[in-house]
Amino acid sequence: MPTYHIEMFEGRSHEEKRELVAAITEATCRVLNCAPGAVDIIIHDIPRHNWATAGKLWSEQSN
Amino acid sequence: MPTYHIEMFEGRSHEEKRELVAAITEATCRVLNCAPGAVDIIIHDIPRHNWATAGKLWSEQSN
Amino acid sequence: MPTYHIEMFEGRSHEEKRELVAAITEATCRVLNCAPGAVDIIIHDIPRHNWATAGKLWSEQSN
Amino acid sequence: MPTYHIEMFEGRSHEEKRELVAAITEATCRVLNCAPGAVDIIIHDIPRHNWATAGKLWSEQSN
Amino acid sequence: MPTYHIEMFEGRSHEEKRELVAAITEATCRVLNCAPGAVDIIIHDIPRHNWATAGKLWSEQSN
Amino acid sequence: MPTYHIEMFEGRSHEEKRELVAAITEATCRVLNCAPGAVDIIIHDIPRHNWATAGKLWSEQSN
Numbered sequence: 001m002p003t004y005h006i007e008m009f010e011g012r013s014h015e016e017k018r019e020l021v022a023a024i025t026e027a028t029c030r031v032l033n034c035a036p037g038a039v040d041i042i043i044h045d046i047p048r049h050n051w052a053t054a055g056k057l058w059s060e061q062s063n
Numbered sequence: 064m065p066t067y068h069i070e071m072f073e074g075r076s077h078e079e080k081r082e083l084v085a086a087i088t089e090a091t092c093r094v095l096n097c098a099p100g101a102v103d104i105i106i107h108d109i110p111r112h113n114w115a116t117a118g119k120l121w122s123e124q125s126n
Numbered sequence: 127m128p129t130y131h132i133e134m135f136e137g138r139s140h141e142e143k144r145e146l147v148a149a150i151t152e153a154t155c156r157v158l159n160c161a162p163g164a165v166d167i168i169i170h171d172i173p174r175h176n177w178a179t180a181g182k183l184w185s186e187q188s189n
Numbered sequence: 190m191p192t193y194h195i196e197m198f199e200g201r202s203h204e205e206k207r208e209l210v211a212a213i214t215e216a217t218c219r220v221l222n223c224a225p226g227a228v229d230i231i232i233h234d235i236p237r238h239n240w241a242t243a244g245k246l247w248s249e250q251s252n
Numbered sequence: 253m254p255t256y257h258i259e260m261f262e263g264r265s266h267e268e269k270r271e272l273v274a275a276i277t278e279a280t281c282r283v284l285n286c287a288p289g290a291v292d293i294i295i296h297d298i299p300r301h302n303w304a305t306a307g308k309l310w311s312e313q314s315n
Numbered sequence: 316m317p318t319y320h321i322e323m324f325e326g327r328s329h330e331e332k333r334e335l336v337a338a339i340t341e342a343t344c345r346v347l348n349c350a351p352g353a354v355d356i357i358i359h360d361i362p363r364h365n366w367a368t369a370g371k372l373w374s375e376q377s378n
Contacts, residue, residue, distance in 0.1 A: 105196055
């Protein structure tokens with residue numbers, strides 16, 4: 001019954017998400033020896049202006 | 064002080080949400096014997112392309 | 127596919143939890159018109175020393 | 190490694206969020222004696238029609 | 253910056269968790285093309301008496 | 316109505332938590348101009364063997 005919540009920056013393509021959930025599910029079932037149907041994955045797309053590291057929003061981080 | 068987070072597919076109407084939070088709060092207070100004002104409920108609407116079961120996004124599940 | 131996370135003070139009995147998840151699931155299926163098997167509920171028991179309101183831990187709230 | 194999730198009503202300005210994450214990070218590092226780079230903060234903007242207290246959505250609370 | 257929260261039944265060994273986080277991180281970096289250091293994974297061990305499906309706690313599910 | 320979830324390594328003292336929630340609440344009310352009673356903070360103590368960065372559990376990170 002592993003349930004995943006993934007928070008990541010918004011902007012990932014549908015194709016990347018499709019590949020990601022397939023890969024995560026495969027890895028989970030391989031390691032934990034569980035059925036794919038037991039794995040749920042929920043993605044939260046986070047805008048850069050809603051995520052901060054070191055006290056600074058990522059929308060304002062300069063490179 | 065029960066606090067609920069509900070993740071469900073986006074698309075539910077305002078009326079369904081209104082009924083849902085009233086029913087959940089009533090059930091909680093009845094079972095846990097707490098005051099309605101102690102119950103907080105936060106709903107996260109999840110797009111089908113952000114939720115996967117069995118390694119496949121729900122936006123791609125065929126029936 | 128509604129998935130619930132409930133955070134509440136630790137100390138509720140097994141019987142209260144059993145009644146709570148049954149009541150929440152029943153209310154959810156009635157309002158959203160979904161199958162019981164689609165409803166997952168995860169409870170997080172929170173110690174009073176890990177929950178604060180108004181800047182004060184509940185383990186230190188006086189009545 | 191403190192990681193914060195903040196759920197609050199949508200509508201806060203970029204400037205308020207910038208100040209909030211700076212203040213939260215400063216307070217965290219001061220109290221816990223950790224480096225700013227160890228603090229991550231993720232904000233979830235919640236519409237008032239997705240948050241209920243006492244069984245009533247905030248979009249329907251009258252003052 | 254992907255951050256994972258994994259909720260799963262308590263009881264998994266340290267070795268299983270070590271393999272799981274390595275596999276999840278590897279899959280994430282491969283698909284999303286990000287650095288391993290950007291991936292954080294937090295596991296929440298959930299007792300079976302705190303997880304319900306279909307209105308029934310898993311501690312009470314019979315096989 | 317800001318609600319905070321803080322995930323941090325287990326091991327912080329009661330005194331540190333008391334100071335942290337007071338400081339976070341003060342900072343929140345100052346920046347967002349809200350009443351202290353509107354701020355809820357829930358702390359999740361995470362064991363180092365349940366938190367990974369860069370694919371490695373913190374219980375196994377060497378310094």
